[in-house]
Amino acid sequence: HLRYIDDILEHQERILSDVNVNYRTKLFQTVNRLLQSIEQQGASARVFFREMRHLSEERLPLIIAKRNQFRVNIETMLRQGVDDGEFRGDLNVRIAAFGLLGMTNWSYQWFHPHGELSDREVAQIFVEMLLRGIEHVGADQTLGGDFR
Known part of the structure; x- marks a missing residue:
């Protein structure tokens, strides 16, 4: 656990x-690195995400602190991207990070790194979705149901 989070934090x-x-x-490099870490350290990544709740009480606080630092970063x-004008001024950075x-x-x-798409291609799709959304320009912008 510690080695995995230390590596991606570094x-x-x-x-x-x-x-x-x-x-x-x-943003792209960060997403791509996360996907590469899953590819390169598959077993460690799976253990990190699935088994964290089973860590000993002495190690858990350190792992959680490092995980939180990654998110805060x-x-x-x-x-900083908002302040620099690259990202929307109304962006809720906490929710976007989550x-x-x-x-x-x-x-x-x-x-699967040897599947249909490479880690780089998946990272590009994720970042484009985050930056541009999934809505087609010119699409009906009304929201049904309980949406505002």
């Missing part, structure tokens, strides 16, 4: 500290 910090790339690129990156992590972290259930 890669994330390298990505986020690169001043030569924009926030869209950092994503929130910070998104907020959504992004939900998409990527669940992929250990279905993603």
